[in-house]
Amino acid sequence: MxxxxxxxxxxxxxxxxxxxxxxxxxxxxxxxxxxxxxxxxxxxxxxxxxxxxxxxxxxxxxxxxxxxxxxxxxxxxxxxxxxxxxxxxxxxxxxxxxxxxxxxxxxxxxxxxxxxxxxxxxxxxxxxxxxxxxxxxxxxxxxxxxxxxxxxxxxxxxxxxxxxxxxxxxxxxxxxxxxxxxxxxxxxxxxxxxxxxxxxxxxxxxxxxxxxxxxxxAAHGGESVVTVDSLAGEHRVRTREPLREIERALAEGGATAVRIEQPDLEMVFLALTGRRLRD
Ligand SMILES: Nc1ncnc2c1ncn2[C@@H]1O[C@H](COP(=O)(O)OP(=O)(O)OP(=O)(O)O)[C@@H](O)[C@H]1O
Ligand SMILES: [Mg+2]
Missing domain, CATH: 3.40.50.300 (P-loop containing nucleotide triphosphate hydrolases)
Structure with missing residues (x-):
């Protein structure tokens, strides 16, 4: 078109x-x-x-x-x-x-x-x-x-x-x-x-x-960040396989909260165009 x-x-x-x-x-x-x-x-x-x-x-x-x-x-x-x-x-x-x-x-x-x-x-x-x-x-x-x-x-x-x-x-x-x-x-x-x-x-x-x-x-966004809270403290992992990381944390027991931050288009945009301000 x-x-x-x-x-x-x-x-x-x-x-x-x-x-x-x-x-x-x-x-x-x-x-x-x-x-x-x-x-x-x-x-x-x-x-x-x-x-x-x-x-x-x-x-x-x-x-x-x-x-x-x-x-x-x-x-x-x-x-x-x-x-x-x-x-x-x-x-x-x-x-x-x-x-x-x-x-x-x-x-x-x-x-x-x-x-x-x-x-x-x-x-x-x-x-x-x-x-x-x-x-x-x-x-x-x-x-x-x-x-x-x-x-x-x-x-x-x-x-x-x-x-x-x-x-x-x-x-x-x-x-x-x-x-x-x-x-x-x-x-x-x-x-x-x-x-x-x-x-x-x-x-x-x-x-x-x-x-x-x-x-x-997938090409420019980088990895997901999985954060696992447990009584022992906070543990952050960068991974391309966030679900596997969450499974592992749950299997180990003791996790009180699990958060996943996946790369988004904003991260792609900043990765490609940089952080410098434009005039
Ligand atoms: N009529 C014009 N005369 C001179 N320079 C121009 C003219 N129109 C655009 N430019 C220049 O061309 C470049 C691209 O401008 P353009 O307006 O296409 O950007 P844009 O991606 O739409 O930006 P924005 O997100 O701010 O709208 C800029 O450097 C701008 O100053
Ligand atoms: Mg414009």
Whole structure:
């Protein structure tokens, strides 16, 4: 559905995207992860046609069908910078977009989407009066007005509360279940771990690792840590076979508590991209 091959983009001396290749199929949520400045938004801007790549190729649509003409209609984008008209109401924003896209019944479409992101009760309020989380949800709805099949969501949960986040993640998962291809960026690793079928970890314009979360954890996550508490004290073991270690501790007797810390995507992210702060 989305085929990206060796795309590059420089701004002056900064190679923002420096040879990125990946593909995303229908039904997938593909996580594009990386520290600030890694090149995620620049890659998305090229995929969605806002920015021309210096080199490389991007194909969106079914294999063999030419890009251009109808590709734009296939693409939905929720940009990192919220793109809504502040002075219009929530409904007016979506009706306007539905008209731009030539949807048959703009008002009905707007209300379907408002309902999906839980904003129907606020349909008649101006966006300027919305909280950050409400604006994020409307920004997501705006990306979906024309029923796109290749959907790019750039930090759709940045700065939202747990309720909004859950609502947004539900919508995103539904999009994949419906057979759409979703590219998703986030700095919340637990979120990516939860919803992404595959992820790419980028830094400095390059992809450092790509695969399922389980594959990346197995390759870069390090070992589990098993901690066994007993009357004699605490005993910590690093192991790739935590269950065996727990069995052993229980067989020995005297264990009062057993804890297991398994490597997660956050550990993979830090292992690959380091701990140094980005500017
Ligand atoms: N229009 C531009 N002009 C100059 N430099 C740019 C431009 N857009 C992006 N860059 C630079 O390209 C690099 C990648 O930026 P990009 O916004 O793609 O990163 P990101 O991975 O989306 O980061 P974040 O997680 O902070 O959103 C950064 O060094 C940024 O300063
Ligand atoms: Mg970005």
């Amino acid at each position: 989305i085929l990206v091959r060796d795309i590059r983009k420089s701004f002056g001396s900064i190679a923002a995207v420096d040879g990125v290749t990946f593909e995303v199929h229908r039904g997938e949520i593909f996580g594009l992860l990386g520290p600030n400045g890694a090149g995620k938004s620049t890659a998305i801007a090229m995929c969605t046609g806002q920015l021309a790549p210096d080199s490389g190729s991007i194909e969106i649509g079914e294999a063999g069908s030419p890009r251009a003409a109808h590709a734009r209609a296939l693409i939905g984008l929720a940009p990192q910078q919220i793109a809504l008209y502040d002075e219009l109401t929530a409904r007016e924003n979506l009706v306007f977009l539905a008209r731009v896209h030539g949807m048959a019944d703009p008002t009905r479409r707007a209300d379907e989407l408002l309902d999906m992101v839980g904003l129907l009760p606020r349909a008649r309020d101006r966006v300027a009066t919305f909280s950050g989380g409400m604006q994020r949800r409307l920004n997501l709805a705006a990306a979906l007005v024309h029923n796109p099949t290749a959907i790019f969501l750039d930090e759709p949960t940045a700065g939202v509360d747990p309720q909004s986040r859950t609502a947004i993640l539900d919508v995103v998962q539904r999009l994949a279940t419906e057979g759409r291809a979703v590219i998703y960026t986030t700095h919340y690793m637990e979120e990516a771990q939860r919803i992404c079928s595959r992820v790419a970890i980028m830094d400095r314009g390059r992809v450092l690792a790509i695969g399922t979360v389980a594959e990346l954890i």
